[in-house]
Amino acid sequence: MKKNILVISILIIFNILIYKANAQTLDGTIDNYPYFQTAVKLYSNGYYTEARMLLLTMFYTNGISQPFNIYSRFLVAMSYAKESKIPRAIRNLENLKKDIETEMRTGENFNKYYKIFCEVNYQIAKLYFFEKKIDSFIEAKEYFDSECLFLNKTMKDELNLLEIASLIYEMRWKDALDNLNYQKFSNRQLKNYISSRLVEIQNHRDKSPLFGGILSIIPGLGHIYAGRFNDGLRSFLFNIAFSGLTAYTAIKKEYIFTSIFGLIELVLYTSNIYGGIDAVNQANALYYTKNRDDILKKIPISRIHIISVRKEIGL
Numbered sequence: 001m002k003k004n005i006l007v008i009s010i011l012i013i014f015n016i017l018i019y020k021a022n023a024q025t026l027d028g029t030i031d032n033y034p035y036f037q038t039a040v041k042l043y044s045n046g047y048y049t050e051a052r053m054l055l056l057t058m059f060y061t062n063g064i065s066q067p068f069n070i071y072s073r074f075l076v077a078m079s080y081a082k083e084s085k086i087p088r089a090i091r092n093l094e095n096l097k098k099d100i101e102t103e104m105r106t107g108e109n110f111n112k113y114y115k116i117f118c119e120v121n122y123q124i125a126k127l128y129f130f131e132k133k134i135d136s137f138i139e140a141k142e143y144f145d146s147e148c149l150f151l152n153k154t155m156k157d158e159l160n161l162l163e164i165a166s167l168i169y170e171m172r173w174k175d176a177l178d179n180l181n182y183q184k185f186s187n188r189q190l191k192n193y194i195s196s197r198l199v200e201i202q203n204h205r206d207k208s209p210l211f212g213g214i215l216s217i218i219p220g221l222g223h224i225y226a227g228r229f230n231d232g233l234r235s236f237l238f239n240i241a242f243s244g245l246t247a248y249t250a251i252k253k254e255y256i257f258t259s260i261f262g263l264i265e266l267v268l269y270t271s272n273i274y275g276g277i278d279a280v281n282q283a284n285a286l287y288y289t290k291n292r293d294d295i296l297k298k299i300p301i302s303r304i305h306i307i308s309v310r311k312e313i314g315l
Helices: 002-019 032-044 048-061 068-082 086-104 107-130 134-147 153-169 173-182 188-203 209-215 221-225 229-251 255-298
Strands: none
Touching: 032 048, 032 068, 048 068, 068 086, 068 107, 086 107, 107 134, 107 153, 134 153, 153 173, 153 188, 153 255, 173 188, 188 255, 209 221, 209 255, 221 229, 221 255, 229 255
C-alpha cells in the first residue's frame, strides 16, 4: 500500500511539473490535466485501483469538465473490467453511453464524441460476451452496427467474430454457419476451419436413446452402443452375477437369499435399461459440447483493451 501511494505521489508531482506551464488543455482548465495524465499512466502500468481512486477523487473534489469527464468515466469503467469486475464495468459504461448520447444530440458535439461513443458501445458488447449474456451481447452488437458505421474496422471484425462464437456457444449451428458465410473475414483459414466443422456437426446423426434402451435388454449393450464399453462390461457382469446367485439359491431352495438376490437383480436390470438410455443421451450431448469447445478454442478472442481512443486518452 505504501509503495502504491509513493508511486501515485511521484507521478502526480512529475505531471504537475511537466504540464503546469502549459495552460492549454482539452477543456481549457489547468488543474485537471496533470492528474488525468497521472491516472492514465497508472492505468497503463496496471495500477487499476490506484488510477480509479485518483479519477474518483477528481470527481468528488473539483469536478471534471468535458471531455475529461467522459474519458475519466470511461477509464474508471475499464479499470473495473481489467479487474474482472465485469457487471460493475457494464453498469458504468451503460450510464456513460446515455450521457454521451445526450452530448451528441447537439450537432457541434457529434463528431467530437463519436469515437468515444462507439468505443463505449464496443466495450459494452464485448463485456456482455465475456459474461456469457448472449442475448444482451447480440442486442449491444446490433446497436453498435447501426450507430457506428464509419469507425475502426478492428472493432467491427472482432464483434462479428464474437457473434459467431456466441452462436456456437449456444449450439445454434445453422445460424452460426449462415452468419459465417455472410461475414467477410481476412483469415480465410480460420473461416474454412469453422465452416467445415459446422457442416460436419449439422450432418451428424445422433444415436437413438430408444435403440439404446432396446439393446439394454441384454445388459450392458446399451452402454456399449453409447461408446461406454467399461460401463457396459461392468453392467453385464453385475447382472450375470446376481442372476446366477438368484438361480443358484432358488435351486438350493434358499428362498430368503433368492428373494434378496432377485430383488437386487431386478434393481440392477432396471437401472441397466435406464442407464443405457441415459448413456446415449449423454453421448449425444458430449459430442456437441466437445465440438463446440474445440471450435471456440480456435477462435482468437482478444483480452479487454482500448482500441479507438488510445491517442485521445494518452495511452
